[in-house]
Amino acid sequence: MTSSPSTYDKQPSVPLPPGSRVWLGAEAWQQLDDAARRAAGSRAPVVAVDCYPGVDVAAVVAELSEALPAYAVIDMEGAAKPIEQIDALIGRSLTDDRVFGVMSHFTLDEFYVEAELDALATAVADSGTPTILVGWGAALVPVATDVLVLADLARWEIQQRQRRGATNWHTDNAGEDNLRKYKRGFFVEWRTADRHKRTLFDRVDFVLDTNTSVREAGLITGDAFRGALEHAATAPLRVVPFFDPGVWGGQWMKERLDLDPSADNYAWCFDCVPEENSLLLEADGRVVEIPAMDLVLTQPRALLGEKTFARFGAEFPIRFDFLDTMEGGNLSLQVHPLTDYMLDTFGMHYTQDESYYLLDAAPGAEVYLGIKSGTDPDAMVAALEAATDGEHPFIAEEFVNTFPARKHDHFSIPAGTVHASGANAMVLEISATPFIFTFKLWDWGRVGIDGIPRPIHLEHGRKNIQWDRDTEWVTENLIDQVEVIREGDGVREERTGLHGLEFIEVRRHWFDTEAALDTDGTVNVLNLVEGDVVEVASPTGAFEPYRVHYAETFIVPASVGPYLIRRTVDSTSETFATVVASVRGTRITDN
Structure with a gap:
């Protein structure tokens, strides 16, 4: 594998509305003070800083106390119920499993003592002190x-902090297994937090980026935040x-995408998972980082399309990510x-149907897919159970099919199909978005x-x-399913998948100069799988041309409608290809 200078943009941004400002550190706190005093007039101002769980509340309190000494800065989480009561309340959602819980439907007020919130409100109102x-x-x-x-925070940053010892909200679990920390966040805290946050979006006066240290935090107005997201839902991003x-x-991403060369490897890249990824909002060279999920929650119809929103609600149902096993091992x-x-x-109301698109592959790469014909289910389960003792390896090739994997192959993997990517493959995984619902059967004896x-x-x-997904069924239904649509x-437009049991439609467009596409009322997710650089343009000039480099995943919101993908003046490749995923049955023309 040879490397070349990378053009992959690891810090893409979305513009804030013209005239917007990003205030940093001391100037941010002064801006809060000025706004509060203007709004309060002759009264003592009261400011509420509502934090996403995972924000370092103690650090925020300390920073504001130092920066704005005229204010009484209060950690209102003292009004929360004792953690023992909260644990009892959420226990059924968490379960005893290390990884899996049950999707919760709590509202944040259930975690607080109403009388203590009332008492706090009375004390603040009676104090006559800026608070x-x-x-x-x-x-x-x-x-x-x-x-x-x-005060917002991306889930990926929360996970990094937890790995370094941060706790879940109001717990004392610094040393707990990170999978259990993530489980508590995924099934309870983040669901509750997003439900609460949706009640704030239309009325927040400011948004504070807490992904960096509080002292360096960036601040924008609520109007700038809302304006940026409204714009983002009308153009590629x-x-x-x-x-x-x-x-x-593996090593492919490290070399091709210009990542830290000192790292042992990179296994995953989440390149389009809005519940995990961030958005950077930029003005005059300054940025604030917010969860990309804020876009989904505030602009679901424009982003997803009416039919997709009607089917999934404010969730982003399509996931693109990379799985790199080049010079690595089997999944x-x-x-x-x-x-x-x-x-x-x-x-959870839908599952993780998925597919493997081979962005690249070394000679000998293969994919494990489906059960070998004639396999005795009891014998395979018994062999898997025996392997759990660490002394009786499971010989996967005796029970599971393997198929050669070459660049631009596309393997469909409907739920219930046994599978794994083998070593020496660079997979663009195109799938539905339910995250962690993977049942590992055998992990090759690793820790x-x-x-x-x-x-x-x-x-x-x-x-x-699904034991009937044997060699014949997989060969007929999941392998070499390319169908030419037009040329x-x-x-050249091709349908490359997915299987009829899956809700995602994938098309590939090969072109020399340009290809004309249309969202047709539903969100499109794309990756430039061949060629160095293209631009996404509006045939009506509705948005500025948007540059995309090799291997970059990008979103075209449903509201865009017709769009062009075309070579640029500095493109050097002779041939280009994109894959585009959308939700079946949600296009305006679908009956």
């Missing part, structure tokens, strides 16, 4: 506030990718839950990079393996 209330749920305190601030190592990780042998099992067991054995989920897995004028 700042800080914490997750500051907006719940029933007192008139002059300025409302949303990218979220901020993040990269993570793994026990099977775990795994299976994803069937929709009925997903709903009944975890409370995680933290030295802890990675969890195996045989009990869940055996209930979801001419320098464009």
Whole structure:
């Protein structure tokens, strides 16, 4: 594998509206003070800083106390219920499992003592002192506030902090298994937080970026925040990718995408997972980082399209990510839950159907897919169970098909199909978005990079393996499914998947000069899988041309309608190809 200078943009941004400002540090706190005093007039101003769980509330309190000494800065989370009561309340959603819980439907007020919130409100109102209330749920305190601030934080940053020892909200679990920390966030805290945050978006006066240290935090007005997201839903955009190592990780991304050369490997890149990724909002060279999920929650119809929103609600149902095993190892042998099992067991209304698109592959690369014809299910399960003792390796090739994997191959993997990417492959995974619902069956006898054995989920897995997806079925339904849709004028459009059981439609466009596409009323997610650089343009000039480089994933919101992907004046490649994913049955022309 040879490397070349990377053009991959690891920090894409979305413009803030013209005239917007990003205030940093001391100037941000002064801006808050000025706004609060203007709004309060002759009264003592009251500010609420409502924090996403994971924000360092103590650091925010300390910084504001130092920067604005005239204010009483109060950590309002003292009004929360004792953690023992909260644990009892959420226990059924968390379960005893290390990885999986049940999707929760709590509202934030359930975590607080109403009488204590009332008492706090009375004390603030009676004090006559300028006051700042800080914490997750500051907006719940029933007192008139002059300025409302949303202190936001991306989930990827929360995970990094937890790995360094940060706790979940109001817990003392610094040393707990990171998978259990993530579980508490995923199934309870983040669901509750997003539900609460949606009540704030239309009325926040400021948004505070807490992804960096509080002292360096950036501040923008609520109007700038809302304006940037409204604009973002009308033009192509990218979220901020993040990269993570793994026990099977490879070297392709490190070399081709110009990542830290000192890292042992990179296994994953989440390049379009709005619940995990960030958006950078930029003005005059300054940026604030917000969760990309804020765009989904505030602009679901323009972003997703009416039919997709009607079907999924304010969730982004398509996920693009990279799985790099170049010079690495096999992924775990795994299976994803069937929709009925997903709903009944975890409370999630759709499942992780997926596919492997080979962005690149070394000679000899292969994909594990489906059960070998003639396999005895009891014998395979028994062999998997025996392998859990660490002394009886599971010989996957005796039970599971392997297929050669070459560049630009596309393998469909509907839920219930046993699968794994083998070593020496660079996979663009195109899938539905339910995140962590992967049942590992065999992990080649490895432990995680933290030295802890990675969890195996045989009990869940055996209930979801579709044993009739044997060699013949997989060969007929999941391999070499390319269908030419149209060809001419320098464009070849192909349907490359997915299987009829999956809700995602994938088309590939090969072109020399340009290809004309149309969102047709539903969100499009694309990746430039061949060629050096292109631009996405509006045939009516509705948005400025948007540059995309090789391997970059980008989103074209439903509201865009017709768009062009074309070579640029500095393109050097002779041929280009994009893959575009959308939700089947949600186009305006679908009946």
